[in-house]
Amino acid sequence: MNVSIIGGTGYVGLITGLGLAIHGNNVICMDTDLRKIETLNNGELPIYEEGLAELLKEATDRNKIVFTNCLKTAVNKSELIMLAVGTPEGKNGETDLSHLVQALKLVANQIDSYRTIVIKSTAPVGTCEMARTIIKDHLKNRFTPFDVVSNPEFLREGNAVRDFLKPERIVIGVDVYASEVIMKELYQSFDVPIVLTDTRSSEMVKYACNAYLATRISFINEISEISEKVNADVHAILEGMKLDKRIGELYLNPGPGFGGPCLTKDLKSLISFAGKANAELPLLKAVLERNEVQISNIIDYVISELQDVRGKKIAVLGLSFKAGTNDTRNSPAVHLLEKLLEKLLDTKILIHVYDPVVKSIEEPLNSRVVFPKNIEDTLRNADCLIVMTEWPKFKELDLEKIYHLMRTPLIVDTRNIFPYRKVYSLGFRYKGIGIASKRFETIQSTLEKSIV
Template identity: 40%
Template sequence: MKLTVIGTGYVGLVSGVCFTLNGNHVVCVDKDEEKIAKLNQMESPIYEPGIEALIEMNLREGRLAFSSDLGESVRRSDIVILAVGTPSLPSGEANLEYIENAAAEVGQAMDGYKIIMTKSTVPVGTNEKIRQIIAANTPHPFDIVSAPEFLREGSAIRDTLHPDRIIIGIDNPKVEPVMRELHQGFTDKIVVTDIRSAEMIKYASNAFLATKISFINEIANICEKVGADVTEVAEGMGLDKRIGSSFLQAGIGYGGSCFPKDTKALIQIAGNVDYEFKLLKSVVEVNTDQRFMILDKLHESIGSLAGAMVGVWGLAFKPNTDDVRESPAREIVEALVKEGAIVKVFDPIAADNFRKQYDHPQIRWCTLPEEAAEGSDAVTLLTDWSVFKDIDLAKMASTMRRPILIDGRNLYTKAQIEGTGLEYHSVGRPSLGGLSGYSPMATAL
């Protein structure tokens, strides 16, 4: 089949590239001509393991193309996939401006029957609006399909090619065989439902996963007070098949382009029909509070942060991505700067993106994790990149002004910390080490 994918962000680019792998011809469209030029030079605008190799292979084999000409691309396609962004408005509602504009342009460009498939995450009822917009801009027949994505940044290609399930929302049974053929080879677990249910499935799934994260973080906070170890608690819980082990890793909360946006949007969706989603509101509140636990532990360890030097390991919201949208690191670094700390930051991939969003004279940009630790009063680990697992912690401790490590992702085990000379604090686990005669209060004075 011939596909046009509108939008070359994570969803659009990964989906477009992966659909070429089962024999389709795909054109990925974006208004940003500079981005298109880079893609045609086989340079990905996003960091995603494996994406550039797939772009190069499929460009060379003629199954993949990139263009800024939406009209021509739509006319040459059987299926048009909407994969533009739906960012949050200040109210928390999804901003539908981009997808509505794309729908109007698609309608204006159509020269015959098309299937319009929405992969963007959109509130319930949005596909009906898309139908109305397209119908107002074309005399030609078309069908609407809702096929929300469930990919995770950092493993987006694997998630697309080997999904747990594929959700297809339709209102015309005639398009079901086409949709099954399009996804052939990915999985046989295809759920075909009505369009509104498909839209809701995406929000409900992300809201539930966000709830698991906030739940285990609340358990972690209790564990610290009663002397339990949240990693052992989570392991015991996760072995229950009714619960499962995924998303039970305690830390400083979720971030990124999906969970924060989608939880807020679902709260608004509920509010728009006069329903107060009390549970999800609490999930969001817990997540917001959790990231500032890092500051509490810093205050407990070194007292005032004014003039302190604090190393920050990790700026991306999760490893294996350069995405810093809604990253806990943003608010933590801003808070450290506000309290007068000198902040030495390191991230192996996301530093440039972070710096574009936030820079300050009190921030020192480091090229190695050891550089961020050297001379620091404490190091805070905010993203569990694998590079941090290979650090010589004992050597690092010897270079610090105060050997304090606050692990916001529970990356290290007790065995890795013992004998390093570090004072180690994590999330929901007993603290380790410490300096003989060291008093945070005395230091603060």
């Protein structure tokens, strides 16, 4: 099938375009971002994601993909046009639909015969109906036929290529039979369950999934806080929970709270459009509130442990919102830096940051932190190490070496990547999430007994 992706160099657009190309479609990835188009036309990638370079090479070698900023070509040459433009957080948590509305108007203006318009961007329930009205109002010839379909995307950054090529399900929302046939043809080579429904239910599936995932994260963070206070170990609690098939193990990692480009903004959007439909959602509001507490708790701990922070050096490992991606949108690490610097404005605190793939962040933050070339320089003479992203290479660090590199042996491990018994027995002060400090006293007394 001939397919165009509008927003085709974005995270979702690019992976979708390449994935559909590998499945044999002729794909045009259209985007307004000339820099990313040029990068891709040079065979390079604008984002970091495992397996994506191979996908780009294969699709280009097989002549199955084109990157362009020409909307006319994209619309004229494709029977199916998929919109994957950004839908960021707008005022009061509402979704900012301006990119989508703009793209719909421009697409409508180019259509001269039947097209299926697919909304892949995450957008509030009712967006497909809104899209239909916008397209109708902007067609050159008001009798040109078209359909609007909802096809939300569920890929997880850090695992995005695998998730797109082998999704657990594909959700399609259609309001007429003709577009059902076209969408089934598009995904015929994907051997996975297809959930076929109306556009509104399809739009809602995406919000329900993200709200549920966010709830699990906030839930386990709350359990972690209780564990710390009642001297229990969240690792053991998780072992006991995850073997229950009704619960499972994914998205139950205690940590700095959820971040990234989707969960927070989708949850806020859901709360906002539900509010307009007279649904209050107290549970989901609490999920958001719980998430905000997480970073503040970490900062309060760091400040209280460092006591006098003037002139101290903090080393932060990890900037991306999770391992396997260079995406720092709404990253807990970025929030931590913002809040730390805001709180410690006049203290001449030094913050050194290392991430294996992210080498800078947006200003004004960028010039307020130092990016050493390697982990060793980051940790040298540090008074506190804060682990913010669970990159595998951080898990393999030599803790004894870190102990000797740091000026003050204090670790705040927001991803629980280090074995706390070992860390503690080396002499560090250590805080994980959900691990009570009383447990260290037990280790301490065991150590003392073994010395005696």
